[in-house]
Amino acid sequence: MDVLVLWEDGSRNVVSSNELKTDKYKRFKVGNKVHMKYNRKWYHGIILDVENLVGSDSEDDVPLSKLLKSSSGNEQATNRNELVHAEPGEVTTYNDLFISQAKPEEKAVLEPEVLPFINVGGDNEILNVDSDKENSFIDDYASPSDDYDSDADPPFGQCHVKTCKGEVFAACHRCDFLLCFDHFNEDVENFEGASEERTIAKKKRINKSKEAKLLRNSGQEYFSVKTKKKIPARQIKERCDGQKCKKMGKQCIEISDEMRQDIFNAFMGLGDLAKQREFLVRHVQVLPKKRSTTVNSDSRRKNSRLYVLTVNNNQIMVCKRFFFNTLGIPERTFRTAFSKITATGTIEKEMRGGRQRSVAVKNKERENRNEIEAHIDRYPRVESHFCRSSTSRMYLHPDLSLKKIYKMFVEEQESKKNTNIPSLTTYRRIFKAKNLSFLRPKKDQCSLCLSFKEGDAAIKEDLKDRYEKHILEKQLVRQKKSESKEKAKTDSDILCAFFDLQQVIYLPISQESAIFYKSRMSVFNFTFYNVATRKCYCFVWDETNGKRGSTEIATCLFRAIGQYVGKGVHTIELFCDGCYGQNKNSVVASMLLYSLAKYNTIKNISLKFFETNHGQNEGDSAHSAIGYALAHSGDLFVPSQLYPLIRGARTQPKPYTVIPMSFGDFLDFKTFSKNLRLLSVRQSEKNRSLKWTEILDLSVNKEEPMSIFFKYSHAEESYDKIVLKQRGGISHLIIDNLNKEQIKISRKKYEDLTALCKPSGRNRTAVIRTPELQNFFYSLPHEEDEK
Structure with a gap:
């Protein structure tokens, strides 16, 4: 039996009665209070409607406080995980696979007479569901089904805020309305101050024994x-x-x-x-x-x-x-x-009660533990895209899950005719003890903001100055980004763009279990997003053609700037996050100087860095769309199969432009930076020490081609600068290629990839069966001996 519940935060949710709890001796009736535990938190609400729903038995694993769910009293839902919009008089269902890129599928009528009056709390607290009220959060939004430009482009629609035609960036934090970047930022600011749901300690069971x-x-x-x-x-x-x-x-x-x-x-x-x-x-x-009182017999004392x-x-x-x-x-x-006294003078511990396990049982448990650990160790570890230096946790491929690898473990044990298979609980306990996870650390979690908001008075006092400066820089760079965006939309002479490196894509991608035990090839995707025209360039290469360092990023950025040479663009304003190893360094700065000297039509280039952990921008929508396409793709084995998938991840306004990169395309900007002796410059024109990691704004222009202008804060009114001493300028300098040949992968990874081309398993079939695809993996450059 399924129940429609109105929660404390105003959201609605269709939940199975098996997951809800009521007061003692209370049944699931309209108006009764219910509560539900999710992620160690209790959620409280009241029942709006009760109905037996026919559909999927999948669990409702979406956070209740962030979704606005509803159900009809007459219409039957097809899936408990369907997301809905509660517009007046109707409920619009959404596919729950990807909230921020959902597509309207069907509509059902929600009867307005479901519950005229409901007693929520005490006797004096009455909630009038059908009464007139002031405009709410939902009233400012348009119907989700009204603003889609084309049915051929389901992942991308328009912002649901009325009169706004912006491109969808992400879903609202409180419901599943789709918002553009500007309204998403406004929603985030309001959401950060929301109060946490109250937590109730778990009631301990009383063991009578x-x-x-x-x-x-x-x-x-x-x-x-x-x-x-x-x-x-x-x-x-x-x-x-x-x-x-x-x-x-x-x-x-x-x-x-x-x-x-x-x-x-x-x-x-x-x-x-x-x-x-x-x-x-x-x-x-x-x-x-x-003394002894007995003479002829032995005494018992x-x-x-x-x-x-x-x-x-x-x-x-x-x-x-x-x-x-x-x-x-x-x-x-x-x-x-x-x-109970032992030979060493200690007291034996109490042996009564507890689990009485024999030696054979203990040996079997030890054997099962060793088998589980060996099975877990067979899965290759994946390095996190973010926070690699601040966490010791290792990660498995994101397309795996605990139940999936346990299922493969059970199949393996059954093939060995093992009848005593450890439970999922045992497998989970051993898995957690190895400090492993399938989830990726979120880049958007700002440790400084969390420490300030959750800390006590002493911590807040200590962090006050840093936090205020941190928030000021975040607001200023976003303001500059908005101003640059508006200028680029009205003036074709200005280009405003965002660039970033997407999380690593691992190939092959398949649901066959044998693939999860093997190391996979890393593929990188660098995106350059023009915010005015929404045109996006995707530079794609695999690990045999290049790495993901500052030289590769500088080369892709140099080629992206070259796409606008001779098209009327004279001023380029770039925005990116402040990753030191990729973006904020002397290598990228030297590339900007070289671009200015190489491209005659470009007069000025500026590069502004977002505040740490606050680098959300419109260009992230490309990563979301590509990630969505990858999640719903079939089997992918080689990088060439990625190109059409990335290109078709968006259809409106135009598909993404994919530019494959080979090892000969990357230029050695690192050596070029050393030749310019950028790092040897210690003092600026204002006699300040040059600290590359603290720079928040870089700029170069034609008027002073050998100068680099910079700011340590977005609040500074004027630029400081350094002047390079290079005779004859830099336009005549030639930059060599970074790689003379393809980069070799490790011997172990090569053996894992080629093993997928060979018959294996119970069916004696290969995962990669096409000869052309097999030749690609057999021809990969690799180390002869494992280091």
């Missing part, structure tokens, strides 16, 4: 788990005859009743059988017997015992009766404790 054990060891009254009888609490027993004990050298009479009660309370207060046994062993001395009690840090010798009666225990308790 453990509870009875704790009460018993503490000497308190308890109910026996087996007999269900009430067992009275232990009490201190009567004293001995003190005068008689005094004659025997015992000092029982010196311990008062109050002292006895304190000793009894302290002993029972230990509450742990092992500690109580240790107390007994420490207060009873076992000595060889001094082998030794003598001396009983002592500690009072005010002094040990007082007492008789056996006084000792056990004071502690309220029988002598058998001491004999058991004495038998």
